[in-house]
Every structure is written in C-alpha cells, then in structure tokens.
Amino acid sequence: MNLQNDPALSPASFRLEGGLMSLDPRDPAFYENPYPAYRRLIEDGGIARWDAIGGHAVARYDLVAAILKDRRFGRIVPGNPEGRPDFSQKPVHLRAFYALESNSLLELEPPTHTRLRGLLTKAFVSRRIERLAPQISAIADGLIDAFPHDEPVDLIAAYASPLPVRVIAELIGVPASASDLLLDWSHRMVAMYTPGRSVEAEHAANGAAEDFADFLREIVEEKRKRPADDLISALIAAETEGGRLDRQELISLVVLLLNAGHEATVHQIGNGVKAILQSGADPAGLFTDEARAQATIEETLRFDPPLHLFERYALEALDLPGGVTLARGDKVALLLAAANRDPAAYADPDTFRPERYLEKSTKIPTSFGGGIHFCIGAPLARLELKIALERVFARCPQLQMTASSQYRDSWHFHGLEKLEVTAGARRDLT
Template sequence: MARTTDPSALPASFRLEAGRLSLDPSDPDFFQNPYPVYAALIEASGTAWWDNIGGLAVARHDLVSSILKDRRFGRIVPSDAAGRPDFSQKPDHLRAFYALESHSLLELEPPTHTRLRALLTKAFVSRRIERLAPQIAAIADQLIDEFADHETVDLIAAYASPLPVRVIADLIGLPASASDHLLDWSHRMVAMYTPGRSLDAEHAANRAAEEFAAFLREIVEEKRKRPADDLISALIAAEIEGGKLDRDELISLVVLLLNAGHEATVHQIGNGVKTILEWSSHAGDAPASLFSTEPRAEAAVEETLRFDPPLHLFERYALVPVELPGGVTLARGEKVALLLAAANRDPAAYADPDVFIPRRFLDRSAKTVTSFGGGIHFCIGAPLARLELKIALERLFLRCPDLHLAATTSYRNSWHFHGLETLQVMAGLVDRRPRHSPP
C-alpha cells in the first residue's frame, strides 16, 4: 500500500537528494519520531548514502532481510583468518573497552564466531528458556506489588528496568545484589554505540569495562571452586574441555549477554506499554484483552516488536565488492546501515504499517520482523526477550486494568537504541492477588 510522507513531519536537518541523505541523528525531531524519515527514505528507493553515519542507509524490508543473511557482508572486516577485528589503532583511553570488544560475538566473524556462538546456543535452548517463565512472572508481580500504593509511577525505573536485569543476571549466575552495578556498567558501555558520542562518554565506558571485567573475574574464580546451574559455570566447563574457550572470551561473552540481554528488553517493555496504552485509548479495548489467549498474546508481542522496536540500527561491512538491486555498488570495507525499524514499517511488507494492529501476526503468512537482526548474527537471546516481554506486559495489564498515561512521553537522545526517558503512568486499582509468589 503506497503512502506519501507529509514534509512537515520531517526534521529540519533532513535532506534527501540524488541518493544522499543528510540528517543529524541527534536532531530531537528525528529521535523523538524517526518514522517519517524512514517512510520518506522508502518512498525515494529505500537506500541512500547517509553522510552523518558514513555508510549506505538501507530501509526496505526485502533489502534489510537479505543483507542480514548475505555472507558477503560481515559485522567487521576481519583482520585475520580467525575472523577477529583489529583494534590496535584504538586510542589508549579506550584500551579496556576494546579489550572486551575484541572477543565479543558482535565483533567477530567465522570461524571464531561460529565456535563461541555454538557454546552459547546450548544455554539458550528453548526448554531452558521456557523454565524461566514462573520466575519471570514472580519478579513481575513483586515489582508491581512495590508500586501498587503509588498514585503515579515511572514504569521505566520501577518495572521495565529492574525486571530483565534480574532475569539475565540469575540466568548468567550473577548475584541479585549486583543489579545496580550491572545496570550502571551496561548503560555506560552501551553509550559507546551512540553516534557523535562525547569524550566524557568514552572515558566512562572504559572505566565501566574495567570495573565490569574485574567483577566478573572474581565471579569466575568463585564458580570454578563452586559450580552451579548457571551459564558461567557451563562456560567454565567448556573452557577446560579441550581449550574451547579462554578466560578473556568467557568474560566478553558474559558482558555481551548482560548488556544485550537487558538493555533492549528494557526499552521494548517501555515502548510496548506506551504503544498498547495509546492503542487502547483510541480503540476502546482493554489492554488485558490482548492477552486473553496464548495466540493473541504472542501476536500482540510480535506487533509491538514491529511497531516500535528498541534497536533501529545494525551495521554491516562489505567483505567483497557488492552490487545491490537498483545498481548501488559497494566496495570492500564500505558500511551499510541497516535500519531495522524502517524495514518493519515498509508498506511493501506490511499493510497499514504505521498502524498498531494487535492481531496482525495471527496471520502466519505475515513477514518476519527484523527487530532481532538475522543471519549468523541473529540475536541469540530472542526467545528469552519475547518471553520476558509477553509476561511483563501480561502481568502488568492483568493486574493494573486501569493503567493509563499520566504524562507526555519522550524518547532518549539515542536514536539507534530507541527507548523512553520515563513512562509516567497512573496505575489505578491494582489486583493484589497475583498468581505467582516472589522467588
């Protein structure tokens, strides 16, 4: 279905001419609502060289999906046959940060990526994730109990943020008492991925990397002496079985899992609550109605992931010269900026893409969302993220049926990692009879 973008909805910094896009990612009119820009880009052809990013912006669903799976592209241009990056030219004040990044799955290509991902895949098998459901529900109920008497509450701080960090920390094998430190380290490190980051942000990220790595080294040594039923213990076992994993790789994997395993879920819970409350106010249907059956709940969750996902940008690099449909050519080493959220709003893939339709994914022929990436770098924690989102939304709306927005929402100045600053709501009457007990 064709659509035409209203020019007045576009940011003042937006220029799209002759296949070149000029747009400041820190323009508030953009990061508060990037979707008109995505629509204009798709209408123009779906690709444009984005000067501010230094790469080819790709917005079409078909192109984004195909490039994610195309082995002519990689997350890095490897510096050696092992598929590792070359960070030797990074500045000294980021030494600790890039020491972790050099072993991160997101910065590796085969064969090293293949070896490390295979080890992690064992921890994320479906039966292990499904066993977490009662624990996730119990954490959700406990957090709801804590704000039940409040007239208004910031759901980001009180619910969306603490829930996933507690879940992923327990899965990994980290103490719940460390949650505040884990959140702080994660926030500072993730800020490194913000376009136009400041020098202060770089120093803060490096300190966080030092502190996080030192903390994990102590945890790993404790787990060596007293293994438990957690991911760190399983990875330690892999480390000593034929040299499949060394300590630096283990530390980097845990850092990545913690950062990726809660940051995106925090934003998706917040974005999902906002989306459903706005839909409810217009449709006149109770939010809890979306979770009346398992198929409806799964469809609603998938639609929130399509409509307003947390991850908007995923970068890849051409490993060989590539010609894309439409005659666009890329030399080896040139970057593509895959606009995942734009692909999710492509009218060629989804009818009425700018409308939240909770039942959309009841139709099994609906296109797969790009929110978790694709190919060998597809998000390994996607099943856990979907489960957390479903339970978090279901418990919230079932126990707080009168929940509604108490203030205008605004997004953080972090366009590529799209999430709300705060989400002020009035909870109304809270059902004090949860089905689950705190763990």
C-alpha cells in the same frame, strides 16, 4: 496514514536528494519520532548515502532482510584468518573497552564466531530459559506491588528497567544484589554506540568495562570452585573442553549477555506499554490466549522496536539496487525499524494491529536481526516481554499514561527516558 508518521513531518535536519541523505541522528525531532524520515527514505527507493554514519542507509524490508542473511556482508571486515577485528589502532583510553569488544560475538566473523556461538548455544539451552517463567512472573509481581497507589509512577524506572536485569543476572549466575552495578556499567558501555559521543563518555565506558571485567573474573573463580546450574558454570565447563574457550572470551561473552540481555528488553517493555496504551486497544483482549499473546508480542517488536540500526560491511565488491556500488569494506546501515514499517511488507504499517500476526503469511519483524548474527537471546526476550506486558496489564487494568513520554537521546537504541503512568487499584491474580 497515521499523522504522527506523515513524511511531511520529517525533522528539519532531514534532506534527501539524488541518493544522498542528510540527517542529524541527534536531532530531537528525529530520535523522538524517526518514522516520518524512514517513510520518506522508503518512498525514495529505500537506500541512500548517509554521511552521518559513514555509509549507505537501507530502509526497505526486502533489502534489510536479504543483507542480514547475505554472507557477502559481515559485522566486521576481519583483520585476520580467525575472523577477529583489528582494534590495534584504537585510542589507549579505550583499551579495556576494546579488550572486551575484541572477543564479543557482535564483533566476530567465522571461524571464531562459529566456535563461540556454538559453545554459547550449547549453554543457552531452551529448558534453562523456559524454567525462568515462574521467576519472571514473581519479579514482575513484586515490582507491581511496589507501585504507589495514589500518585504517578515512572514505569521505566520502577518496572521496565529492574525486571530484565534481575532475570539475566539469575540466568547467568550473578548475584541479584549487583543489579545496580550491572545497570550502571551497561548504560556507560552502551553510550559508546551513540553518534557524536563525547570523550568523557568514552572514558566512562572504558572504566565500566574495566570494572565489569574485574567483577566477572571474581565470579568466574567462585563458580570454578563451586559450579551451579547457571550460564557461567556451563561456559566454564566449555572452557575446559580442550581449551575451546579461553578466559577472556568467557568474560566477553558474559558481558555481552548481561548488556544485551537487559538493555534492549528495558526499551521494548516501555515502548510496548506505550504502543498498547496509545493504540486504543483493550489490553485485556490482547492476552486472552497464547496465540493472541504471541501476536501482540510480535507486533510490539515490529511497531516500535528498541534497536533501529545494525551495521554491516561489504566483504567483497557488489552492487545494490538503485545504482549503488559497494567496494570491500564499505558500510551499510540496516534500519531495522524502518523495514518494520515498510508498506511493501506490511499493510497499514503505522497502525498497531496485533491481529496481523494471527495470519501465517505476515512477515516476521527484523528486530532481532538475521543470519549468523541473529540475536541468540531472542527466545528469552520474547518470554520476558510477554510476561511483563501480561502481568502489568492484568494486575493494573486501569493503567494509563499521565504525561507525554520522551525518548532518550540515543536514536539507534530507541527507548523512553521516562513513562509516567498511574496504576490504579492492583488486581490480585493468585
């Protein structure tokens, strides 16, 4: 077993006994390396009550994969027949934030979820994603060209962060000049999902939601007058088809795509570079052909994914293994990254080994979720990750870490605060 993931190295705040787990998600020892605690939970049966999140934590691959697809569970317990959440009791100082959330695909169930996802899928066609490949490569090359030649560079700030936001802005139809604003709004809104968030963080998130929505309303009006070949224009066309998409729904969909379309990809690029560099593998050998490149991408998604938690709620009374009985409305916390390291699903799970995905029998990672809430942006995320990793390792063959990296205090959104590297001489691939 990889000593870094030895269950004996679980954080001091971790306790597991009698089906009850005690663990502070803001314990630095946990968010820096959650895998020893995950292994302990799996070895104890893979499910335990975790009061810090107000439900049962589920870590076993088979259970996580099954619950993601089980329609007895939902992202919310719908407050009405339309499958919408009831946010009427939310604090007044979060009104703008929950106005967006109330129309977010992540907070909806059928039939509204079915309608909106169908419209988004129609606009989010594969050809629109595929033709972004040359632009993603160009953006990556421009960022790599700007790396300093003789001093360390923070790969998160200089590469992993700006690349996805520029890509998603181009896809959706938002000016690239607004990238810094989009990043700021996204970071403030995502902080709402951090356990133990402060009131100050709530006010910041609400202000970001308000500014973000105002900004997009202006963009939508411009696109309505002058449509282009972008996602906003495609959604506006859907909006006019018999009133099947109203203005607030359109704004919420675009906010979700802009936030989810870059936040997780930033972390996955950073986590992927770190995993490859620390694995001892020759990066040049990981991208020699399409099959190996795709296998490498799947292994980075399995080994250290950016999303560690998806919440689901029981929509009816039911039983889970281990004598766990759930009532309607009870929450389960699906630990995606724990499932990806389950020894029952993956041989030698704590070793970064891309060749496992050259075998057709290897289970797909749970990193993009499953069922009706499977990540609609997964094809774009895989494409960005593949190009970002290929380009940086091909053009910087001497890339190496120069300092120990640190993860952010946002356990379930697992990503590096900073990844300091030296790039060495840049290779020209033109």
